[in-house]
Amino acid sequence: MKRLVVLISGSGSNLQAIIDACQAGTVNGQVVGVISNKASAYGLTRAENAGVPTRVLSHKDFGDRESYDAALVAAVSDFSADLVVLAGFMRILTPVFVSAFEGKLLNIHPSLLPKYKGLDTHQRALDAGDSEHGVSVHFVTAELDGGPVIAQAKVAIEAADNADSLAEKVHRQEHVIYPMVCAWFVDGRLQMGEGKAWLDGQVLPPCGYVTH
Helix, strand or coil, rough: EEEEEECCCCCCHHHHHHHHHHHHHHCCEEEEEECCCCCCCHHHHHHHHCCEEEEEEEEHHHHHHHHHHHHHHHHHHCCCCCEEEECCCCCCCHHHHHHHHHHCEEECCCCCCCCCCCCCHHHHHHHHCEEEEEEEEEECCCCCCCCCCCEEEEEEEECCCCCCHHHHHHHHHHHHHHHHHHHHHHHHCCCEEECCCEECCEECCCCCCCCC
């Protein structure tokens, strides 16, 4: 049984989807720890309700990003993680953290990467007049939202959509593809190598595995 550690900053809806998938057996692993940089994060309550140990590590207690990330490496390592999952963890990670877990560090980002790295992705897609939007799961590298894409799910942008309605569409897809990618990893089907994502021994295209 592979050991998953999830990092959060907020409500933890993707955390809940992963916990549920582990409990249902669709992910052959167990969430063994949840770490948040915010004590107010509702995801901590979700974890506690599921009997998952939690830890709060506030970035405000550290003088710089590197010292915080060093403490975060130690906290994750305490859980003996096989896979580290960023699920709404609102921190830009330094090479101190990324290098410690490279190849077993996943992130989910609410856009069809490489479009709209960073924040406010839903409004940016609307402002650009895009006909579709979506979500990407990728391996984490030192480049912000720049690691190799593993999977994407697309949603149509309709005339009546605003940033909130678009966010809701994307969230529904997030809760499908993030557990799916976690399952691939813990089953040994997914790896990162040569700067690319590999599934079942084949290099995935730049857009990853795409669902609609």
